[in-house]
Amino acid sequence: MLLDAYKAAGLLFYVNFLETTSSGAAQAYRGDLVLILGEVGDDKGHTKPPKLVLREAVILADDKINMLIGGLDKMESLPLLIEKYSADFAAEMKALLFVVNLTKPVKVEAAGVTLILVPLVQGVPWNEAMEELAMEKSDFKGQSPASKLESMLAELSSYQPAKYPVVSLEEALTMTNNAVREIHGAV
Template sequence: MLLDQFENQGLFFYSNFKEATSAGDMMAYRGSLVLVEGEILDEQGRRGKPSVMLDGTVMLADADKIKMLAGTIDELDQLQIMLDKYAKYFTPDTRVAMYVANIGDPMQVEVNGVNIILIPMVDGLVWNELVDEVRLEKSDFKGQSSADKLVTVLNALKSYRPKYEKLSLKEAQGKTNGAKRVDRGPV
């Protein structure tokens, strides 16, 4: 499975879970996804903390393609980094939602036939925001495993048609602002 490959390549960081869906045809992952690996620290090849991550990652994949990907990035410019590393695993049916700190309004961009929903977020959790975005309720997940909850979100995204402005990636990059993500640490 594709997510096993990502895990073996060290592309998962701060993992919450990685497990098969009940149908067994897909794997689900929540955690952080490495966009730019950390520098090599020693002769054994161990790496430091990644320099850029897709935090709050929510991902479903089958044997070789990503079916759904959501997460948060600090700057819209980091979207291109994500695309350079992972777009080869997308199909036109892949559902992508990115929560971006430095945009003021939600929008959509299409890259290589894949529609990417861009939503401003400086504070919040990707999972909660994504569930709200596709208008799911807690009762929609009753009795489901962690992995199957992601399948429910994917199915909601398949019929979700946001009315956000559609722009080219270049146009979207012209609509950024100086907002920064709010980091919360231990109290």
């Protein structure tokens, strides 16, 4: 399956889980999706961490990506994501991307699919997607991790944020500010 090929190519990083759905028809993944690989770090071929990722990605895929959720630090990374992965986008792929330096929510038609883009300076894409889709933890009660992604795709499939304007990719790339990702932790 597609995600196995990504794993073999080193495109999955900080893997939370990668598992096959109960039907066996697709794979579910949570973790980072590599946009720019790290350099070779030593003479044994070990690589350094990736230079750029789609943070905390949530992917449901068979031979194509059916659902893509994740976080980008900068809008300027969006064309790279599209260039690198659009050949693997399913025609009906649902995408919800949270972007730190985006000024307002929009929908963008790119690579034959609609990408919903939402500003997010801090937060976790999975939790923010649940909020955006008005889902509750109880909607996932008793489900396996892969089944939770199937439930999210079912909700995302019928989601139509009418209040978000449709803009071109070029216009969306200009809708930025100087926001940076807020990171909290031990001091």
